[in-house]
Amino acid sequence: MTVDIRVIRAGQMYRYYLRETVVGDGRRLARTPLRAAQEQAGLPVGRWMGRGLAVVGLAPGEEVTEAQLRNLFGERGRHPYADRIEADLLAQGVSPKKAFKAGALGRRVTVTGVDFVFRPQPTIYLLWALGDEETRRVIEAAHEYAIERVLEWIEDEVAVIRYGKDGIYRVRPPGGLVAARFRHYEARSGRPLLHDHVLLSVKGQRLDGKWGSIHTLALHENTVAASALYNELVAAEVCEALGLATEPRTVTPGRRPVMEIAGVPHELIRWASRRSDQIAACLAELEHEYVTAVDDDGELRFLPVVSERARAKMNQIAARKTRPPKRKTQPLAQLRAWWKVSAILTSKVAADVINSLLEHARAAAAAIRARVATVVDVALAAVDVTATVFVMNDGGHFHRRHLLAEARRHLALVLRGRRRGPGLDDRIVAAAISTHCLDISEPKTVRGLESGYRLYTARWDLSDLPARRRPPTPALDPDRQPPADPGEPAAPQPSGQDAGEWEIPRIPLQYERAVLAGAVVREKLRTTATAVRGRAYDVVAHQQAAMPEQLLAPEPADPEHDDQEQKPGRREAMDLTALRALRESRTDVEALDLTAERLRHLQDAFTEAADRAHTTMNRYARRDDAETPHPVREDDQQAHRPQQPGPHRGRDAGH
Numbered sequence: 001m002t003v004d005i006r007v008i009r010a011g012q013m014y015r016y017y018l019r020e021t022v023v024g025d026g027r028r029l030a031r032t033p034l035r036a037a038q039e040q041a042g043l044p045v046g047r048w049m050g051r052g053l054a055v056v057g058l059a060p061g062e063e064v065t066e067a068q069l070r071n072l073f074g075e076r077g078r079h080p081y082a083d084r085i086e087a088d089l090l091a092q093g094v095s096p097k098k099a100f101k102a103g104a105l106g107r108r109v110t111v112t113g114v115d116f117v118f119r120p121q122p123t124i125y126l127l128w129a130l131g132d133e134e135t136r137r138v139i140e141a142a143h144e145y146a147i148e149r150v151l152e153w154i155e156d157e158v159a160v161i162r163y164g165k166d167g168i169y170r171v172r173p174p175g176g177l178v179a180a181r182f183r184h185y186e187a188r189s190g191r192p193l194l195h196d197h198v199l200l201s202v203k204g205q206r207l208d209g210k211w212g213s214i215h216t217l218a219l220h221e222n223t224v225a226a227s228a229l230y231n232e233l234v235a236a237e238v239c240e241a242l243g244l245a246t247e248p249r250t251v252t253p254g255r256r257p258v259m260e261i262a263g264v265p266h267e268l269i270r271w272a273s274r275r276s277d278q279i280a281a282c283l284a285e286l287e288h289e290y291v292t293a294v295d296d297d298g299e300l301r302f303l304p305v306v307s308e309r310a311r312a313k314m315n316q317i318a319a320r321k322t323r324p325p326k327r328k329t330q331p332l333a334q335l336r337a338w339w340k341v342s343a344i345l346t347s348k349v350a351a352d353v354i355n356s357l358l359e360h361a362r363a364a365a366a367a368i369r370a371r372v373a374t375v376v377d378v379a380l381a382a383v384d385v386t387a388t389v390f391v392m393n394d395g396g397h398f399h400r401r402h403l404l405a406e407a408r409r410h411l412a413l414v415l416r417g418r419r420r421g422p423g424l425d426d427r428i429v430a431a432a433i434s435t436h437c438l439d440i441s442e443p444k445t446v447r448g449l450e451s452g453y454r455l456y457t458a459r460w461d462l463s464d465l466p467a468r469r470r471p472p473t474p475a476l477d478p479d480r481q482p483p484a485d486p487g488e489p490a491a492p493q494p495s496g497q498d499a500g501e502w503e504i505p506r507i508p509l510q511y512e513r514a515v516l517a518g519a520v521v522r523e524k525l526r527t528t529a530t531a532v533r534g535r536a537y538d539v540v541a542h543q544q545a546a547m548p549e550q551l552l553a554p555e556p557a558d559p560e561h562d563d564q565e566q567k568p569g570r571r572e573a574m575d576l577t578a579l580r581a582l583r584e585s586r587t588d589v590e591a592l593d594l595t596a597e598r599l600r601h602l603q604d605a606f607t608e609a610a611d612r613a614h615t616t617m618n619r620y621a622r623r624d625d626a627e628t629p630h631p632v633r634e635d636d637q638q639a640h641r642p643q644q645p646g647p648h649r650g651r652d653a654g655h
Helices: 012-019 034-041 066-074 082-091 096-102 122-130 133-158 216-221 223-242 266-272 274-292 308-321 332-346 351-355 357-371 378-392 400-415 424-436 510-526 539-545 596-626
Strands: 003-009 047-049 111-118 161-163 169-171 179-186 192-201 203-205 211-213 246-249 258-261 437-439 456-458
Touching: 003 012, 003 216, 003 223, 012 066, 047 133, 066 082, 066 111, 066 179, 066 192, 082 096, 111 133, 111 216, 122 133, 122 192, 122 223, 122 258, 122 266, 122 332, 122 357, 133 192, 133 216, 133 223, 161 211, 179 332, 216 223, 223 258, 223 357, 223 400, 266 332, 274 308, 332 351, 351 357, 378 400, 378 424, 378 456, 400 424, 424 437
Parallel strands: none
Antiparallel strands: 003 111, 047 179, 111 192, 161 169, 179 192, 203 211, 246 258, 437 456
16 A cells, blocks of 8 residues: 555654654754754755644645644644643633633544655656656655645545444544644665655534544544545546556565556666565565474464565565664765666666666557557456455455445556546445345444444355465474465475575465455356447456557468468567566566667557457367367356457456
């Protein structure tokens, strides 16, 4: 996720934010004014944002002062100008108790706010760090725009004020919320990481004018949907402004691909994410300790395979163990110069590519947009979203927020960095709920009656899906290597290898089954009376159209005309050496080395290649129909979808 959340409590935690977070995670010296500390760190001042600013006498974009922060977040939720209000009333002869109460925003609270951290995808902040000044300004503007839209969505759809006995009543804050935004430029490792801390106050005003507290659990529950919305918006704004496009990249096999800017080499991401290697090495050691840990009786304490939940916990431990100390902050201009030199020297990417990174990304975007159509079929999107959410949630039970997050991921996948119309994600969710979801809510509280907390499951049966493999139960010798696959006998650990040098068996990830579920349901809908009407645009076809092998691979030999000479003037197929490097780089265009001439070649050959592909498909379809059909296993993934050309079958690169 690219949006994180953490609660802010009055007291020690607030002092941590005031001492370090508001000055770029540096160490603020005692008795140093906030503005002076931010100038020394080379960071911009904090800015107020949110629709609730007018109620407390603030304006959007106004500078955040230390006194305002202390009152709102450090004094258990007081008015930003509580000092001024109290002083004026005391001067008028009002008692100190009444003057103090006048500066309060309702009841005093311990949790005074939440800290949302917004950071764009790595390829976006790499373009921001290594590009020119114009590119930097465009990306920062898109970053700020996406944050504002997400905050508006939180104000309109997520934030609720609880009041009454046990918080039984819930209302939206009609005046909006108040937040302070602080910009940071780098990660703890010193590598580029554009991100903003948005300190959101929990104080909100009800319709009757009284102040209440925002329910922080609702904010936590919708963080995934907020992250999906931010990713979609920031990528669309950057791509539309700079002429770029996005592509799915598989970071971890079996997990959901990440949408990144096409044309930015993956080696640059590795250079910027230096801590990822440190965390991975520490994680491998923790996994080895996990599968070989024994109790006092010599029995294994845990399962001999690592579950997804256990691995997530160990990943958090590895991140804490490898966390480096904070560095002294530096001005952005100095950082950008150092980043470019470091990338050229240590990233294994050619200097001319780094110096012209935006041009390479634009060439890749032109290739993608020339062959990938932008079609959003709401009906099929609803199928895809429901199937994925159904499989990836334990027990197949989910809420509307799960569908909304998945719908936004689906749009980011299909639109490839293009803007979409407002409310399209809500339309997909509405279609999914009305057509493919069954309401199984049994509300016992007022909260369960709310639309956002209705409980759903899928209407159709997915019993024909391959069963998820279960972890083996027999105990293993802790001195032997864990099996390469659950159920296989254990093999001795190779001598001379340390922990992490051999693979730890893991339970298969749920996303692999979610991909298959979407294909199964789509095929069921096509073969029944309730098939989807209109233009049945498949995400599978969209994914395969984005793969360059579909256009650049040589035409299959025709046995009826293989003795004919090649037509004069026909261009030769592009060298496939770069395409073979595709699987190693895990991206669809960065290995193509697209020059201007090759790009023209690609665009000119688009129509001709598409016609050849259709002709070949029809020829092989007729040949297959004439042959005797062979039996297909029930768990064969290809049995649930029509055969597609090319090596990439299914939707493993999607979502």
